[in-house]
Amino acid sequence: MAKTGDRARTKAASALGSLDFALDRGSPVPLYHQLAQQLEAAIGHGVLAPGNLLGNEVDLSVRLGLSRPTVRQAIQSLVDKGLLVRRRGVGTQVVHSQVRRPLELSSLYDDLEAAGQGPATEVVRNEVVPAACDVAAALGVPEGSEVTVLDRLRLTHGRPVALLRNYLPVPLLDLDSARLESTGLYRVMRSAGITLHSARQTVGARAATAQEAARLDESAGAALLTMRRTAYDDTGRPVEYGTHLYRASLYTFDFQLLVRP
Amino acid sequence: MAKTGDRARTKAASALGSLDFALDRGSPVPLYHQLAQQLEAAIGHGVLAPGNLLGNEVDLSVRLGLSRPTVRQAIQSLVDKGLLVRRRGVGTQVVHSQVRRPLELSSLYDDLEAAGQGPATEVVRNEVVPAACDVAAALGVPEGSEVTVLDRLRLTHGRPVALLRNYLPVPLLDLDSARLESTGLYRVMRSAGITLHSARQTVGARAATAQEAARLDESAGAALLTMRRTAYDDTGRPVEYGTHLYRASLYTFDFQLLVRP
DNA sequence: AAGTGGTCTAGACCACTTT
């Protein structure tokens, strides 16, 4: 029988034979995360090409001086991201897809991401009003209680792309219009100590009214994308409700889905 | 000092003190999955109410006769689903949200889910054609090579809601129009041994052409929701490309997002 | 039969939060 220590290459040459991973045990970054980052970088750079096998987890853990559960945790995080696929009895492979770096799951950050392509925001309205029925229901406050309403016009390359309307519980934070023109709402909320946790979105479409068309530089009756979103913090309390309009000619939602096993 | 065996209730009475979990070690279902299912059921039934603490992981593992990593794996899966929140130094709580059972992430299965509300499909076209430019690019086949094109009209409650157009690589499977009228495309693919793994979607809007309007029982120029989707199997190979049209007056996309920590 | 990932254990130490 082969000795345990004999780790000559098995049938499938592991694609990362010469790859060296620099793990810093003194770093506050967990080891499994360091490993995951470096694996992801290797995939991103093409060092690990689609279809390549990773080599079995036991050898890998020995080579890296880690325990197998730690190596598994790193690999699992990339499987969850859709970069790797595991097959029992076969091995772990780099996924074989054309869409290598997809848009994450995002779309919660669409406002912020848009900032990469010519950001501009105009705060049209920022005041406290009594909550209407739908707003009260979404935010979980009594109807008629005070909420902040925020209307913004978002532009890219000097052209209007979206009308954003948001409602927030008043006690949450005070909204500085100036700051809101230079950054996204979520960034403002985050720096106020509000950590977003989940959101529920509904995307639809309808024709523009004359007034909407005028603001968005479209003709009346043009198709608009609509989005309603309620966002929740850590504890599940609603912290924001928004009803937004996007010019369909300039904007689409795209996202990647992973099928849970 | 308190003895180790002393597991009288600590400061926060664990909400599942009297809950009994039936774990079957003989079952092929993993223990962590059995535990996760029963926790999820307890949350669903309201036995574990929002805000309730779960009790610390060490005690829990002792009570259940499991190791702590196994208990953690069960809890983690529910955290990933958005049902639980962990806080270091505090504990694990049932999330405090109004939207308890959201639509999963779904939307890949929208066709199938729709079957719950008055399903009907009419196969309008099912034939082999040479691949156009965009189709070839999406499916990763040479332009002009043969692909199957499938046009379907989807109705609910007797009214048309969507025009679905799908392209598939020919060698993949042969599509039985009769079966496609009684179930969804993905179900047919699945029973042919094709396991979907991920998909990339783009949602937009535009006005209906006269022909589209006629088919969908809308007036010309009405706002339609558009969806383009490419779906991939385990290995990352594209297995389906679809361009769909939905009546915005009858259909919206909704989904839940979780923010990655 | 050999090799792979899937599951599970029984500990350990650390970082963070609350009292």
Next chain:
DNA sequence: AAGTGGTCTAGACCACTTA
């Protein structure tokens, strides 16, 4: 100071795939 989750270890046995 006490209690919590976060990380990590060094093994073990099993189920599945391939040859």
